[in-house]
Amino acid sequence: MIKNVKKILSILLISSISCFASAQDETLSEMTELMFKNTNERNFEALLNMTYPKIYDMVPKETMKNMFVSMFEGTDEMSIDLPKLDPEYTLSETFTDEDSKTDYAFLTYDMSMSMTFKQESFDKEGQDLMVKMFKVQGMDATFETDSKVNVSAPNRMVIFLNNETSNNKWTMLNYDANSPIFVDLLPVGVIEKSKDYHQSIMLEAKKKN
Numbered sequence: 399m400i401k402n403v404k405k406i407l408s409i410l411l412i413s414s415i416s417c418f419a420s421a422q423d424e425t426l427s428e429m430t431e432l433m434f435k436n437t438n439e440r441n442f443e444a445l446l447n448m449t450y451p452k453i454y455d456m457v458p459k460e461t462m463k464n465m466f467v468s469m470f471e472g473t474d475e476m477s478i479d480l481p482k483l484d485p486e487y488t489l490s491e492t493f494t495d496e497d498s499k500t501d502y503a504f505l506t507y508d509m510s511m512s513m514t515f516k517q518e519s520f521d522k523e524g525q526d527l528m529v530k531m532f533k534v535q536g537m538d539a540t541f542e543t544d545s546k547v548n549v550s551a552p553n554r555m556v557i558f559l560n561n562e563t564s565n566n567k568w569t570m571l572n573y574d575a576n577s578p579i580f581v582d583l584l585p586v587g588v589i590e591k592s593k594d595y596h597q598s599i600m601l602e603a604k605k606k607n
Contacts, residue, residue, distance in 0.1 A: 426505070426558055427489065429568055429570070432448070434483040434485075436448070438483055438484075442463050442470075445466075446459055448569060449570060450570060451564060474517070475515065475516055475517050476514065477514050478514075479511060479514070481510060481511070483509060485507040485508055487506065487507035490503050490504040497585065497587055498561060498588070499561055500560065500585055500587075501561070502557055502591075504556070504557060504592070505555065505570075506554065507553075508550075509551045509554050511548075511549050513546070515546070518545065519543075520544050528547065536553065536600070537551045538551075553599050554572070555573035556570050556572055556573065557592055571583065
């Protein structure tokens, strides 16, 4: 049981780490399409090159690449099936954090995936615990079998960032307020705006439901 929990926590951490004026809007739209394309093609090197580089101060790039490869290509213990991404998405306006001289914007979209455990299964108690763990991450999970879980992840959010740290180029970072390293990656003003924006997205979704 503990072994299974550790696997899920690892996956959630990786997935949370793991993808303008008129000209800038066009740049971010193109970057969004490229992110989906690279994800569908499992082009991990390209995805990592698009990622906000400060994260590599904490997790070496090669380590992240190896983790992505293990996740999506599968191991003896587990495999992940991520359907082709071609979702409707929303790009926010561009904001500027004057203190850090950071331009940023938000991308939101829905995604789904399934995870199959090849050597282990979950009893009712284990399934309930894992469903709750996913719920904390803003995801809905249902078990198809005792070893396969389907996950719906609505309102995933990516932060596009452009500042001195990114060499004044647009880069991206998945939003995850629950990650212990998230607050160390971004300027305070960007973090605060990110939380407010994501909360507003979640509230709007709740109203519709």
